[in-house]
Each structure stands twice: as C-alpha cells, then as structure tokens.
Amino acid sequence: MARAKVLLVDDEVEFASTLSERLNIRGYDTKAVYSADAVLNKVRSDIPDVVILDLKMPGANGLDILKAIKQFNPSIEVILLTGHGSEQCTAESESGGAFDYMMKPVEIDSLTEKIEMALGKKQK
Amino acid sequence: MLKADRPRGMIDRLRRKVVSWSIMPAPTGPTEDVLSKDRYKSLRVRIFFLICTLAGIPIVVITVISYGWLQSALKEDFDNQLKGSVESTRQSIEFFIEERISALRFLASDNSFGQLSDKKYLNEIFVNFKREFGELVDLGMINSEGVQLTYSGPYDLRGKNYTNQYWFNAAAARGVYVSDVFMGYRKIPHFAIAVKKELPEKGTFCILRATIDMATLNRYISTVNLKSKDDAFIINQDGILQTTSRFHGNILEKINIEIPPTKGTVSLNEIRQAGRAPFIFGLTTIKNSPWIIAVTVNSTAQTKLFDLLTSDMDAIYLALVLLVLGIIANMKIAATVVNWIRDAEQEREEAIVQTHHTGRLASIGRLAAGVAHEINNPLAIINEKAGLMKDLMLMSNEPPDKEKFLGLIKAISDSVNRCRTITHRLLGFARRMDVQHEEIDLNDTIGEVIEFLDKEVLYRNIKLETHLQEDLPRIISDKGQLQQVFLNIINNAIDAVPDGGVIAVSTEVKDRERVRVSIMDNGQGIPKDTIKNIFEPFYTTKGKGKGTGLGLSISYGIIQRLGGDISVESEVGEGSTFYVELPIRAVGQ
C-alpha cells in the first residue's frame, strides 16, 4: 500500500527535519520545507495528502498559506502548528478550512492520530 | 521634512505664558516635583490678589460712582432746598414791602394834602397804621420843597429839610422809594418807604414817608434753613449789610465778599477766598427794594455726606468688619480653588502614573508572552530530537548508530543553550524593573530590545539595520525605562512599514553632554496635521481597539524625566525618523 504523503512546513530546520524523520519511521512519506516561498511549489509538485503547517513563519501568514493550499486542492488536509492555543486560533483555523491545530512541542502519538483522522476524512 | 517637538505654535506659547503667569508657576526643570508646596502657595497668593482685584475694582468703581452720584444728588437736593428757602424768604420780604408800599399809597391817595398836613390827623393815621403794621416807627409828610411839614413819631423832625437827600429826590422821581437801612437816633436799624402824592390842583406834590423797624425783616431772614456755620442776611447793591450777620460783619458794614451779578432767581456761586474754605454764596434781589438776600453756606452736600457717613460709627465698624470678612472669604476662596487645582493635578498625575504603570505592565506582558512563544521552539526541537532517539531505538530494525545519536545529542544541547539565552534575557529584564539609575551601554540596551523583536521582524521580512557608534560613551540612566521607550518606538516603526520594509537604528554622540539615538523607518510617514499631536496622551492614529495612544506620550514623559528629549521628522510616503537625545550624566549629576 502506498504510504501517505505528508508535507511538513516549518522554518525551524532542526525541528522540521527531525519530526520528518520520526514520521518516516512511523511509515509516512514525509518531506519538509523550511520557507513559505517553497510551500506552494512543493504542494503543486508533490500533492501531499496532509500538510502540517507552522502558523508563524517569516515573510508569510500561515492562514494565507492555508487558504492558498485549499484553493489549489481542497482535498489536501492541513494541520496547523502553533506556539500556544487560544480561542482565536481555533476560530481562525476552522474558518480557514484547517483540519485541526496542535501546540508545540508536539506529542508524536497525538500527531499521528490526527494525521490518520485527516486521512480518513480525505478518503470519505 | 517636517520637524515637530512638543506643540509650540506662537499662540500656544502665548497661551502658556498667560496661563503660567496668572495661574500656575511652571516647574523649573524636568525633575522638579510639579506638586510642590511652594507652587501652590504662590498660586494661592496670586489667586487671592486676582480675586481682590477682580472683586475690588467693580466695588471701588461702583462706590466711587455711587458716592459721586449720591453727592451730586445730595448737592442738587441741598441747592434746591437752599434756593427754595431763600426764594420763600424773598417772597415774604417782597410781600412785606409791597404791603407797606400799598398801604402808604392808600394813605396818600385817600387823604388830602390838607389832612396830611394836620398833625392831629396824621397822628391818628399813624396810630391806626401802627396798630395794623406794628413795626412802623414814624410817619411824616414832606412837601415838594423837601420840608417835613408834619411828623408823627418818636422824634421831632418837623421842619427838617430833605431837599438834598437822595431818598427825597428818588421818591419824587419814581413815585415810590424804599431806602437802605439806616441807624435811627436810638441806634436801631430802620428803613424808610416813601410814596409820592401828586397835588394836581396845586401843580405840585408831597411825599408820605414811613420809617419801618428791621425787626420783621430780621425775623424773615432767620427763617432761611441754615446750619450753624451758615449765614443769611440782607445786603444792598454795594454789599453793605442791612441786617445782622453771624460771620460777615455788623449792620451797615460792608461784607468781604465780591458780589456776583444777580439774576431774577436765586443764584448759588462757589466762592474761594484765601485762608478760608470754599463756600456757597447764594443771592437774589428783592423787588421794589435796593436789597439782596444773601446766604453763605459752608456745610455743603459733600460735607453733609461725609458727616452723614462718618457720624454713624456703627456703619463704619460694620464696613470694617465686612472688609475683614471679605478678605478672609477671599483667602478661603483662593485656598479652595488651589485645593481644587491641586486635587485635579494630583488626580491627573495619579492617572498618568496609573496609565504609565498600565502601559508598563502591558509592555512587560508583551515581552513575557514573546519569551513564552520563543522558548517553545527550542523545546519543540529537543522534544523531536529525543523522540527520534527513542524511535530509532524502538522502531528501527537496525541498532541505532552512535554517530547519529551524537548528532542528536548535540542538537539537544544547542537547543538547551538557546533556551538558556532566552531565559537569561528575560531574567535580566525582570531584574531591571527594580533598578533606577545605573551606568549602561546604550548600544547593548538597544541590542537587547532588538533581540526581543527579532521574531516579529523576521516574520514580516523587515530589514532591521543597526549603525551603532562603537565608542559611544556609557550613560547614567534607567535601562528598564529606556528599553520601554525604544520598544515602543521600534514597535511603531514595525507597524508603520510594509512587509519587507526597512528600519534603521543608529547611535551617535551629539555633543559633549548628549548622545542621540535615531530610529528611521521607510513607512507611511506622518501627515503634517497629525505630527504636532503625536506626543499628546490618548492621541492615536490606529483604528479603534488597536491602540490606546499612550505609548508615545508615556515615552515622551520618560525621556523628559531622564533629562532628554524626543523629536520626530517625517514625510508622508517616505517615512519617519525619531530622535531620542539623552544626557550622558543623569540630571542632577
């Protein structure tokens, strides 16, 4: 069975690369990009199943990237990563079309659980 | 470029000058306590004199006007009364004389020359006449040669020749004559009335003459309403007294007053003579006589008014009491007004201190929140690295590689260091909240502020340049408050520039006493009509709910208290530059 494609977007290279490796160990085909400019190109070229997107990146508003991804392909599920949760976060992510959001530092098992739920929704 | 410090237009400067003179002495320096006792004491004194002047001027004006009006009203009343009294007396005297003249004329016309020449008959007439007019002294008939043919009276004047006497000729010419007063044989003042009787059958005339006692006229004169220092008397046209005078001489003496021209009505003249207080000289002619009624009045309306006012000591005491009460009331009012001002200023100071405090708390809160955000990243990295280590051990088919692990361990270590740096910065900031003045490196201070804003700047792709003079002297100041100011200004610059904009921070020595920090941005700039207000409290150009407009006014206040100055230059569409000048030595050193 083809592995689910996950695209990880975060400007913290050490974080993104390590999490990417951990997700790969868990059977996902994970790639990481570290800048907002590269995101949309990667999304267009790889067409991932799930995008894990950091909200705060230099030179870009995470919600704008979310909107662009959804416009390109609404079936791509996006999980937002944020430093701190708040009602505003929930509202913004829901209105932007994100599947869910998670707080850093990320609990890997919770993340994989959310990825599976996103994939399940996608298949429906 | 438009330069703006605190608003200092000409009108504004003038207004501040007037306000500062008339209301509040301004503090003499940035560190002077605006709520000092001396300022309020000075203010109380100024307000007291201001109230006294403002209240006193109209009172004085009204008093002067009222006094003058009252004086003139009293004078008019006095003059009218005087005139009335004199007029009344004149009329009485005129009537008296007229009556006597009429009576004599009647006698003359009703009796023949022959009857009048009869001594016995004349005596009878005299007795009847005297019965009617008590003041009659004698009665005589003089022929046209001027010889007294008959006489009835206390003297023996029969045969006396009056041909050369003025009265005889005057009576012969005019038909009637009233004489001046003369002393009789018994040194009693009399006057004479002579009437002419024509004798057409003889082609000649005779004169009937009566001598009248002045007593009645004296009585009339005494009815003029006068005070003790005043005088009323009758004079002739030459100023010779015809009746007794209290102050101006005896009968038949000339008064020492120049007689002004007389009119038909009573005239009042103010006379000034050397060595004497001015007085009123009132006079009017008496018809059918050579006389003038005269009055001299020393008690004028002015004196009367003054006497009136000063005679009532109760009123004087009351006025003094009211004056003292008024002064006390003024002092109380001044104290109350100053208390209101002081309370208002204190409230304002407290409000400013409170808003400053609130602003400070808000900025501390922002910093602490920023730190919390920042720390999460290295924590997340450590988490992933450690997690990967675990994964490699649990999930990988091959045993984990040592080199790989060492790499992960190093990454963890680096992240731990990063956390430590962030927390070290936070600790430094926290500790600095207590410290007031210390020797600081301004470049380091600015550097720390920029570090706090690193993430935000990076996030928006803003280019934040620094041109910090290397050998900038260390300054004595409050690092915590300075950081708050720079944070505020740089945050404003961040808000003003678009994504990808430029902010440049530079430091330099301005002169021997000051250093200067410039914060330049290429943002939207500040319009001319806005720039003069930007340091005012509660002035904001941000939308509702986005800014309280406190930042710059608080920053202005902080820099002022530190002995420095903030100014701004700006051009719409090009950007703004804020200049912060600080003394190298703290104020007072």
Added chain:
Amino acid sequence: MKDLCLSFINRILSSYVHEVRNYLAIIKETNGLMKDIIQIGKSRAVEAKQFLGFIGCVEDQIERAAAITDYLHRFAHRMDCERAAVSINELIEELIALMTRLAYRRRIAFEKELRGGLPLTVINPILFHYLLFCIIDSRLSRLDRNGIVRIATSFSEGRLRINVSSKGDVVQDGAADLCRDEEINGLAVDLGAEISKDGNDLVIKVPVTA
C-alpha cells in the same frame, strides 16, 4: 504600590526562569551523560534500555518546561487589559504554577481544592494575581519547612470565595512580607473584593462583577 507590583512580576518571571532552567539543566545533564556513554562505549550500537530511560527523563522535563511556559504565556497576557472576564480557578492555577519554585525553595508545598463550574468574574486579573501573591507569600515567609499552603475556591452568597490556609510550624522570625496588611487591604479595595479572617484562614470574597 506600583513599584511593589513590578517587584512581584519580577519575582514571578524570575521564578519561571529558575524553574525552566532546572528542567533545562536536567535535559543538559542527561544529554551529556548519553554523550559520555556513547563516547566511552566500545560497541557501535547504543545501549537501548539505558537510553530509553534517559530519553524518557528528557521528555518529562520538556513536558514540564512546556507546561510552565504555557502558564507564563497565560500570566503574560493577564497584563493586556485592566478588566477582563476570568476564571478564578485558572488565575490561581497559573499563580501557583509560577510560584512553585518560590515555595519549593522553602520546602513548602501547595495544595489546591478548586471547585469546578464557578462563574466567571470581571476583575483586573494582574491585580488579583498580585493580591493573592501577597497573601501566599506572607504565608510562605511564616511557615517552617515541610509546611503546606492550601488554596480552595467555592461560591456562596453570590460571591466567589478563595480560602487561603496553611498547615505546619510557624516561624516567628520569618522573612518580611512583600505587602503589609494595609497594602493587602488597599489591593482588595482596588479589586472590589473583601478580605476577612476565618480563624487562621484568610478569605478573599470576590463579587462576580467587581
């Protein structure tokens, strides 16, 4: 009072930093130990069982650091505005979390009994923090080692009740309070709250809308 308020924030921030640093220190040492073991060890492979323990420790510290950082974040945002609708329980949790190190230094523990479902109250959150801090700090300074400070919340007569009590030996010459009684009363008045004594307990009554 404003300087004391800043001083209180200073202490809270310092306490957080020290707390986090402890976690970081443990992570660092554990990390260093793993490095040493790898470098010393002769085989190319890493000893799994031992390392899993280390990693577990590191993860625990991360969790603690993340948790307290979350409390710092919440505390920091309490300074955003002067009046806000807040949960008293949340405020108390934050403060206790951030004061844990201060209490730990004196070997004093916190106990919480925070009743659920309490209505929100509209107050100045940082002022409430400051008031509660003063009260707790005064207890900490008077208690001997191994003492306990207990905070309980409830709702009665239309008001929220925060009951601060302590168990343990009292130290007569304890450290000076941050706030004196007059200051505590002044803070309560500013907050619209009422302070009373209930035996040895101190009770803060806060209306639902102050």
